[in-house]
Each structure stands twice: as structure tokens, then as C-alpha cells.
Amino acid sequence: xxxxxxxxxxxxxxxxxxxxxxxxxxxxxxxxxxxxxxxxxxxxxxxxxxxxxxxxxxxxxxxxxxxxxxxxxxxxxxxxxxxxxxxxxxxxxxxxxxxxxxxxxxxxxxxxxxxxxxxxxxxxxxxxxxxxxxxxxxxxxxxxxxxxxxxxxxxxxxxxxxxxxxxxxxxxxxxxxxxxxxxxxxxxxxxxxxxxxxxxxxxxxxxxxxxxxxxxxxxxxxxxxxxxxxxxxxxxxxxxxxxxxxxxxxxxxxxxxxxxxxxxxxxxxxxxxxxxxxxxxxxxxxxxxxxxxxxxxxxxxxxxxxxxxxxxxxxxxxxxxxxxxxxxxxxxxxxxxxxxxxxxxxxxxxxxxxxxxxxxxxxxxxxxxxxxxxxx
Amino acid sequence: xxxxxxxxxxxxxxxxxxxxxxxxxxxxxxxxxxxxxxxxxxxxxxxxxxxxxxxxxxxxxxxxxxxxxxxxxxxxxxxxxxxxxxxxxxxxxxxxxxxxxxxxxxxxxxxxxxxxxxxxxxxxxxxxxxxxxxxxxxxxxxxxxxxxxxxxxxxxxxxxxxxxxxxxxxxxxxxxxxxxxxxxxxxxxxxxxxxxxxxxxxxxxxxxxxxxxxxxxxxxxxxxxxxxxxxxxxxxxxxxxxxxxxxxxxxxxxxxxxxxxxxxxxxxxxxxxxxxxxxxxxxxxxxxxxxxxxxxxxxxxxxxxxxxxxxxxxxxxxxxxxxxxxxxxxxxxxxxxxxxxxxxxxxxxxxxxxxxxxxxxxxxxxxxxxxxxxxx
Numbered sequence: 160x161x162x163x164x165x166x167x168x169x170x171x172x173x174x175x176x177x178x179x180x181x182x183x184x185x186x187x188x189x190x191x192x193x194x195x196x197x198x199x200x201x202x203x204x205x206x207x208x209x210x211x212x213x214x215x216x217x218x219x220x221x222x223x224x225x226x227x228x229x230x231x232x233x234x235x236x237x238x239x240x241x242x243x244x245x246x247x248x249x250x251x252x253x254x255x256x257x258x259x260x261x262x263x264x265x266x267x268x269x270x271x272x273x274x275x276x277x278x279x280x281x282x283x284x285x286x287x288x289x290x291x292x293x294x295x296x297x298x299x300x301x302x303x304x305x306x307x308x309x310x311x312x313x314x315x316x317x318x319x320x321x322x323x324x325x326x327x328x329x330x331x332x333x334x335x336x337x338x339x340x341x342x343x344x345x346x347x348x349x350x351x352x353x354x355x356x357x358x359x360x361x362x363x364x365x366x367x368x369x370x371x372x373x374x375x376x377x378x379x380x381x382x383x384x385x386x387x388x389x390x391x392x393x394x395x396x397x398x399x400x401x402x403x404x405x406x407x408x409x410x411x412x413x414x415x416x417x418x419x420x421x422x423x424x425x426x427x428x429x430x431x432x433x434x435x436x437x438x439x440x441x442x443x444x445x446x447x448x449x450x451x452x453x454x455x456x457x458x459x460x461x462x463x464x465x466x467x468x469x470x471x472x473x474x475x476x477x478x479x480x481x482x483x484x485x486x487x488x489x490x491x492x493x494x495x496x497x498x499x500x501x502x503x504x505x506x507x508x509x510x511x512x513x514x515x516x517x518x519x520x521x522x523x524x525x526x527x528x529x530x531x532x533x534x535x
Numbered sequence: 536x537x538x539x540x541x542x543x544x545x546x547x548x549x550x551x552x553x554x555x556x557x558x559x560x561x562x563x564x565x566x567x568x569x570x571x572x573x574x575x576x577x578x579x580x581x582x583x584x585x586x587x588x589x590x591x592x593x594x595x596x597x598x599x600x601x602x603x604x605x606x607x608x609x610x611x612x613x614x615x616x617x618x619x620x621x622x623x624x625x626x627x628x629x630x631x632x633x634x635x636x637x638x639x640x641x642x643x644x645x646x647x648x649x650x651x652x653x654x655x656x657x658x659x660x661x662x663x664x665x666x667x668x669x670x671x672x673x674x675x676x677x678x679x680x681x682x683x684x685x686x687x688x689x690x691x692x693x694x695x696x697x698x699x700x701x702x703x704x705x706x707x708x709x710x711x712x713x714x715x716x717x718x719x720x721x722x723x724x725x726x727x728x729x730x731x732x733x734x735x736x737x738x739x740x741x742x743x744x745x746x747x748x749x750x751x752x753x754x755x756x757x758x759x760x761x762x763x764x765x766x767x768x769x770x771x772x773x774x775x776x777x778x779x780x781x782x783x784x785x786x787x788x789x790x791x792x793x794x795x796x797x798x799x800x801x802x803x804x805x806x807x808x809x810x811x812x813x814x815x816x817x818x819x820x821x822x823x824x825x826x827x828x829x830x831x832x833x834x835x836x837x838x839x840x841x842x843x844x845x846x847x848x849x850x851x852x853x854x855x856x857x858x859x860x861x862x863x864x865x866x867x868x869x870x871x872x873x874x875x876x877x878x879x880x881x882x883x884x885x886x887x888x889x890x891x892x893x894x895x896x897x898x899x900x901x902x903x904x905x906x907x908x909x910x911x
Contacts, residue, residue: 166576166577167825184584185587188588191603194590208557210777213778260808431670446542
């Protein structure tokens with residue numbers, strides 16, 4: 160009698176399909192210039208852990224009835240991010256399934272604190288935020304952006320002035336999707352002060368830049384010292400991870416408002432997702448332990464070097480390239496569709512960008528420029 | 536000069552910690568009786584894919600600018616689930632990060648269709664649904680449960696009768712968390728008909744049972760033929776997966792209401808999460824291809840055999856054990872805390888349960904009964 164718990168092998172045709180998929184991923188992996196997914200990682204020493212049905216269900220700071228978890232590593236990881244973001248002693252955080260969950264968490268907290276509040280966000284905000292605002296039923300107003308991608312402070316102040324009867328909930332971009340722009344948080348705080356607004360909330364979407372700015376001397380204010388109230392940082396971007404993940408950080412007092420004790424899991428239901436990927440904290444913890452913070456500082460410097468090289472080469476090719484000094488995102492004129500497709504470039508209206516992630520080399524830039532000259 | 540893209544090794548102390556974690560997971564993995572996480576899987580032939588920063592961002596049915604995805608396998612997987620759930624030709628689905636996202640998706644769709652609607656859900660509904668309802672700002676009323684865990688139809692009808700001016704949005708449990716109970720969908724449809732209600736929505740939370748009921752002869756109505764409008768099924772439960780994941784299925788016409796074209800990813804933003812784990816569809820596709828539907832039918836039969844054995848042994852031990860004939864969840868008297876902890880049992884008030892998942896054997900049941908006799 161066959162043991163039903165052994166896994167039969169894959170049929171030959173299906174094995175062939177997986178091989179084809181593997182080779183196609185290999186080819187495409189060498190041509191990701193437009194998306195901020197770092198492909199320079201190696202988690203193979205951790206693969207053995209994938210034999211377990213692990214699950215970080217519930218609050219990482221509380222004991223859980225489900226013992227196959229990596230809550231301990233998750234807490235250490237959050238502590239490292241708390242240091243990088245100058246979080247107050249009384250902070251709280253968890254590892255999310257990615258940017259959408261992290262931003263949803265921040266806006267959810269803001270809305271719970273100020274149910275009548277209005278979210279202000281610039282037109283350069285990531286496309287998913289509209290969906291989150293719609294899902295969470297929050298009043299919101301889109302603010303004009305400046306050409307450099309930052310929120311237009313004049314438009315913001317005028318709009319807040321009209322709605323001074325309700326708390327502003329600022330959705331700040333710390334590295335916009337297309338231009339890598341960081342909203343002027345000092346300017347935002349000046350507006351709040353000038354208008355004598357004491358009830359407000361600021362969430363920072365630092366998906367990519369949250370692991371760049373801590374390593375940039377003279378970076379603009381962006382973290383808990385800016386100050387902001389919550390931050391979302393992606394794990395699969397600057398750190399790099401095979402699956403999307405991220406970190407959500409917030410002030411502890413705010414988080415306690417949405418906690419609810421759940422006997423079933425013997426924990427607090429403070430996270431948006433219930434069951435949570437236990438490998439995301441494990442992988443990110445491993446990355447931070449091996450590469451180290453000094454390693455990331457070097458990587459960011461390297462990336463900026465490649466970004467500068469790209470600005471130079473693309474400018475020479477007549478593509479009007481530029482970047483913010485604190486960002487690895489290089490904006491240039493939108494090229495032909497075939498080039499966009501080949502290099503997986505991100506485009507929006509008349510512009511495109513490449514993002515100098517750790518796997519992007521000067522050789523990649525050279526090849527792109529060759530293609531641009533051939534098919535401008 | 537060191538290449539900054541090679542990963543340095545882990546320090547000795549950290550390597551030791553990972554080894555300890557591995558061994559602790561090994562031990563605990565042999566003692567999961569209370570949670571529906573199947574530990575009987577082996578995805579090692581797929582580990583090589585974890586070298587890539589894959590991402591199933593966006594709608595699985597549309598081409599994406601980001602080429603490192605497993606959308607093709609995801610579509611095949613959804614097609615298999617559509618067959619298992621008797622979905623109409625015009626269906627749509629995607630692989631989620633787990634039950635919370637799947638249920639959020641269903642309730643979100645319901646609310647978009649009927650913004651003024653009221654969600655009705657029984658008191659035996661999974662704890663996370665309260666959080667979802669709160670996040671999505673949906674009016675909702677909790678309905679009494681019957682002792683067997685199903686929604687009390689009398690209470691439901693009386694409550695719907697009082698609120699006949701707004702569409703009912705029924706959150707149906709297809710396998711409750713604690714008792715594995717399936718809400719009486721035929722009875723719910725009788726109520727809707729009797730009260731002449733034509734605008735309504737039914738979402739089925741079939742986290743665990745969605746991969747059990749298709750293989751049970753004479754199963755109660757629960758799927759698109761019941762009929763329901765959307766279904767959420769977990770991937771890490773009956774199928775088994777190292778990380779949480781799931782499948783959300785819905786009627787296509789409803790989904791099109793929340794779609795929004797996003798140029799940045801060159802796709803439709805129809806999913807709750809933007810970036811999505813590309814390994815979840817890959818792993819689930821592999822499981823269905825290797826184990827096969829006949830294999831799952833055999834597994835379910837095996838699980839029911841172990842569940843019956845547990846009912847017998849626990850009853851003999853004086854623990855008042857029982858199960859629904861269509862469920863592998865065995866309910867019994869709540870034991871001492873030490874036993875709960877050791878076997879990772881789920882408890883609620885005076886009851887506990889074990890769930891006869893594919894990794895649970897008769898030997899496990901015997902050992903549990905020994906512990907129960909020692910520490911009742």
C-alpha cells in the first residue's frame with residue numbers, strides 16, 4: 160500500500176515546463192533595470208527551513224500557541240529597523256507581505272485615531288494607495304506634485320487651510336515610484352505649525368528609500384525624527400528577497416488602539432494579515448546579519464555610482480537623464496516600446512526610469528544605451 | 536577589492552542560533568494537532584527558483600512589464616480551483632497571501648456592489664473577520680451560532696427581516712475555525728427567497744474545507760453552485776505550503792467593478808496586494824500536479840479515518856469528542872494547559888479541537904490520549 164504522504168514525481172512534460180520557466184527567469188533576471196527588486200541575494204543556506212509549515216500568526220511580541228514561528232528573529236529585525244529609522248523606545252512593528260499591507264497598516268492606524276480625518280497625498284503617490292484609500296473608506300484629496308516629484312507644498316497648504324476643521328492625515332512619499340522624490344517633511348511640519356494644527360498623522364511610504372536614506376549623509380528628514388508616525392519599508396527591494404515582504408513600524412500607543420485579544424491563537428490580533436510568512440523575517444534577518452549595515456552603506460554608495468554613470472551615459476545619448484542626489488532612480492525620456500519591454504523599464508507618460516539596484520552594473524547601462532541609440 | 540554582491544557567511548554564533556531554530560521547528564513540527572497546517576509536503580525540487588526576485592504583481596490574466604512572474608501557473612491553478620468549486624465560465628481569481636486577504640477581497644467586492652449593505656456573520660466566524668469589517672468600514676451584525684457551530688437561521692432571518700431595506704451581505708462559514716461547521720446555505724437561500732430579497736451577496740470562507748468538500752460524497756452545498764458569489768480557500772492548509780497563501784475566486788462581472796488600469800505595471804490593479812508572492816502559485820501548482828486530485832481524495836479519506844479514530848479514542852477517554860461528518864476537525868473537552876501547549880491545540884472557552892491533517896497519525900492520537908489521561 161502506497162504511503163499517501165510521499166509526494167509522487169512530476170510528469171515529464173511538467174518537469175520540462177518548470178525547466179523552461181527556470182531558464183526564462185534566468186534570462187529576464189539579467190534585464191531588470193526598471194523595477195526596484197534587488198536580484199543580488201543568496202538565501203540557499205536557509206532553504207532547509209522550507210520543510211516546515213511555519214507561520215508567524217499574530218503579534219510578534221507575544222507568545223503564540225502555534226510554535227513553528229520565527230517571532231524571535233522578527234523582533235530582532237524590527238529592532239534593527241527601529242534603530243535605522245530613529246524610532247522612539249515605545250515603538251511596535253511587524254513584517255508584512257509587502258508595501259500594500261504596510262501602507263494599509265499606516266492609513267488604518269491614522270483613520271482609527273482620526274476617523275473624520277482627510278488623507279492628503281500627491282499625484283506621484285504609488286498607484287496602490289488609491290485602492291487602499293478606497294478599501295478603507297477614508298476621505299482623501301490628491302495634491303499636485305512639483306516637476307521633481309515632491310508634493311506641492313503650496314497646494315497642500317491651501318487645501319489643508321480649506322479643511323482646517325478635520326485632522327490632516329499626510330501620506331508622505333519617501334522616494335516616489337517614478338522619480339524617487341522625498342516629500343519635504345520639514346516643509347509639511349511648517350505648514351501644520353503655521354495653521355496651528357495639533358491633531359494630525361503622518362505616514363511615510365519608504366518602500367525603497369527606507370533602506371537607502373539611513374546610509375546617505377545629509378539625507379532629507381524622513382523618519383521618526385522628521386517626525387512621522389508610521390513607516391512602511393519593503394524587504395524585497397533594497398535588501399532583496401525572492402518573495403515580496405516588508406516592515407511596518409509605528410508608535411506603540413497608536414497600535415494599542417487596534418489590538419484585540421484573540422483566544423484562538425493565544426495572541427493579540429494587531430497585524431493586518433493573520434497568518435504571516437515566517438520566512439520573510441528569517442530571510443531579512445539573515446541578509447542584515449550577513450551583509451551587515453556597513454555592507455548596505457557600501458552597496459548604496461555603489462548604486463549611486465552606477466546611477467551617476469547612467470545619468471552621464473544617458474545624457475550623452477540625449478535622453479535628458481537626472482536623479483535626486485539621495486536616490487538611485489534615474490529618470491529619462493521614454494524610449495521605444497521594444498526597449499521598455501526588453502529592459503523591463505517602468506514608464507509613465509513621457510518618462511521612463513531605471514533604478515540602480517545592487518544587481519545593476521555599468522555594463523547593463525552600456526547595453527541599454529546601445530539599444531537606445533538603435534531604437535530611440 | 537571585494538565584490539559587494541557576494542554574500543559573506545554568517546557568524547558562528549548566528550549559525551548556531553539558526554541550527555537551534557531548525558531543531559526546535561523539527562520537534563514542534565511533530566506536534567501540530569490543533570492547527571490546520573499540513574506539514575506533509577516536500578517542495579525541495581523547487582528551491583532553485585528561490586534564486587530569483589520573482590513577483591506576480593498585478594492581474595494574473597494580463598501581461599505585466601515585470602517578467603519574473605509565475606502568472607501562467609497561477610492561471611492554471613485558478614482554473615483547477617474553478618473546476619473544484621463549480622465556478623461559472625466567467626470567473627476570476629488570484630493567489631492571495633492567505634485567508635485574511637481572500638476574505639477581505641470577498642467583503643470588499645460585496646461592499647463595492649452594495650455600499651449600503653450589512654454583513655451578517657455568525658459568532659463562530661474566524662476572529663480576523665471582525666478586523667476586516669472594521670478596516671473596510673462595513674455595517675455588520677453578528678448572528679447567534681447553534682451549538683454545532685453553524686449560523687442560527689432563525690436569528691439570521693429575524694435580523695434580515697428587521698433590515699429589509701438594505702442588501703444582506705452574507706459571510707458564510709464553510710468550515711468554522713473551532714468546529715469545522717458549514718453554514719446551511721440552502722437554508723440561507725430559503726430565507727432570501729421567503730423575504731423576497733433580490734439584492735444580496737454571499738461570500739464563503741472555505742479556508743480549510745474548500746480543499747476537503749470537493750472530495751466528500753454528499754457534502755453540503757458550499758460553492759458557486761450553492762450558489763455563492765466569492766470563495767476564499769487557503770493553500771497552506773489542506774494542500775500544505777511553508778508560507779501562508781490562498782486562492783480567492785469570484786464572479787468576473789463583479790471583479791471588473793474594482794479594476795483600474797495602472798500604467799506603471801502595465802496591468803490591471805485588481806488584486807488587494809500589489810506585489811505578490813510568485814512562489815505560492817508555483818508551489819500549489821506543483822502540489823496539485825504531483826499529488827493530483829485523486830491523491831487529495833485519498834488524503835481526505837485518510838484524514839477522516841484518523842478523525843474517526845480520534846473521536847473513538849477521545850470518547851473512550853471521557854472527553855466528549857465529536858466531529859461533523861464532512862469535517863476533519865474533532866472537538867473535545869478543553870484539557871489542561873500543559874497538554875494544550877505541548878500539542879499546540881486550539882482552544883476556545885470550554886472546548887479544544889484537533890484537526891486530522893495529512894501529517895496527523897493514529898500514533899499522534901494515542902500519545903495525546905496518554906497525556907490526557909495523565910493530566911485531564
